[in-house]
Amino acid sequence: MGSIHVFHAAAAMRAFSREQRQQGKSIAFVPTMGYLHEGHISLVRAARERCDVVVASIYVNPTQFSRNEDFGLAPAPARALQDEDLRKLAEAGCAAVFMPQSLYHAGSSANGGSSSDTGMVVGASEGYDPQAHETWVSLDHLSQGLCAKTRPHFFRGVCTVVAKLFHIVEPDAAFFGRKDYQQWRVIERMVRDLDMAVEVVGMPILREPDGLAMSSRNALLAPEDRQRCVCISRALTQAREQACACTTTDAAQLQQQIVDQIAAGGGLEDYVEVVDAHTLRPLAGDVRGRHVLIAVAARFGNVRLIDNVEFG
Numbered sequence: 645m646g647s648i649h650v651f652h653a654a655a656a657m658r659a660f661s662r663e664q665r666q667q668g669k670s671i672a673f674v675p676t677m678g679y680l681h682e683g684h685i686s687l688v689r690a691a692r693e694r695c696d697v698v699v700a701s702i703y704v705n706p707t708q709f710s711r712n713e714d715f716g717l718a719p720a721p722a723r724a725l726q727d728e729d730l731r732k733l734a735e736a737g738c739a740a741v742f743m744p745q746s747l748y749h750a751g752s753s754a755n756g757g758s759s760s761d762t763g764m765v766v767g768a769s770e771g772y773d774p775q776a777h778e779t780w781v782s783l784d785h786l787s788q789g790l791c792a793k794t795r796p797h798f799f800r801g802v803c804t805v806v807a808k809l810f811h812i813v814e815p816d817a818a819f820f821g822r823k824d825y826q827q828w829r830v831i832e833r834m835v836r837d838l839d840m841a842v843e844v845v846g847m848p849i850l851r852e853p854d855g856l857a858m859s860s861r862n863a864l865l866a867p868e869d870r871q872r873c874v875c876i877s878r879a880l881t882q883a884r885e886q887a888c889a890c891t892t893t894d895a896a897q898l899q900q901q902i903v904d905q906i907a908a909g910g911g912l913e914d915y916v917e918v919v920d921a922h923t924l925r926p927l928a929g930d931v932r933g934r935h936v937l938i939a940v941a942a943r944f945g946n947v948r949l950i951d952n953v954e955f956g
């Protein structure tokens with residue numbers, strides 16, 4: 645295993661990046677929330693191929709969670725898991741990892757003024773606090789619908805933290821998984837609209853042998869739900885095959901089929917949507933000749949899973 649630099653302070657992280665750049669090296673960046681699996685590692689490998697130096701981050705960003713979500717289920721990885729994450733990153737050729745304790749000015753009211761930023765979970769503190777973070781990055785349209793239906797605050801939190809991370813790491817290219825398809829597209833749009841000098845790369849979804857999209861949250865599934873939730877990827881694959889073979893091409897019919905299969909598999913859908921892959925707006929009628937994304941979010945127990953297929 646190669647060695648890996650670990651930075652907790654933004655200034656030290658930025659100094660490392662600038663030193664690399666001064667030596668003429670290009671920098672790729674892979675932001676994560678830890679609990680790393682092969683999906684994350686595939687991003688690091690692709691980043692390694694594209695640039696001279698790969699930097700990853702591990703930070704569970706509180707501002708993309710609301711009070712009733714599973715932020716509490718995903719605290720910063722415990723020490724042993726952190727070591728495991730660092731080992732995986734180093735093995736895949738990552739040169740440095742940024743692991744900030746906090747990225748926000750929590751203000752005096754959050755957590756009694758402690759340095760922890762868990763008070764930044766949306767809704768956890770109310771009212772104006774001049775000490776607290778108050779600048780946000782948000783989009784008007786692309787961040788509506790799909791994941792925003794049940795997580796209306798989500799993309800504001802993601803864009804804000806990704807913008808902050810880009811300012812700290814100063815990468816040439818940043819790698820995101822297309823499992824979080826809307827997130828990838830929203831970040832691409834933010835970069836375009838705000839003239840950020842970062843190439844945004846969207847990478848294919850890595851799956852378990854039975855088809856389930858790899859996710860840190862999979863480890864939280866009860867054993868029976870782990871069996872059942874494979875209905876998501878099966879239903880999506882079947883829909884794509886039917887649409888591509890022109891046996892079912894009606895958007896509403898494709899959608900209903902998936903809804904039924906997830907319900908039969910014991911899942912509770914957040915959304916099942918057939919949308920245009922560029923605009924992310926719902927498609928109606930015949931999808932032949934369209935660039936289609938079928939995206940799903942569904943709950944098994946208290947675990948929310950997302951997946952999608954893209955075709956056309």
Ligand SMILES: Nc1ncnc2c1ncn2[C@@H]1O[C@H](COP(=O)(O)OP(=O)(O)OP(=O)(O)O)[C@@H](O)[C@H]1O
Nearest residue numbers: 676677683820821823824848849850858859860861
């Ligand atoms: N199966 C996968 N294939 C490819 N990329 C992935 C996969 N899972 C996650 N990623 C990407 O890894 C990056 C970090 O994601 P994150 O740390 O939230 O992992 P996650 O497994 O999606 O976690 P969670 O289960 O908490 O949603 C994101 O760009 C995400 O799209």
Ligand SMILES: CC(C)(CO)[C@@H](O)C(=O)[O-]
Nearest residue numbers: 675676677705802805824
């Ligand atoms: C991009 C990200 C690291 C921002 O917190 C997160 O949303 C994720 O892991 O996909």
Ligand code: BAL
Nearest residue numbers: 677708709798824827
């Ligand atoms: N990759 C998804 C991050 C989240 O669900 O908050």
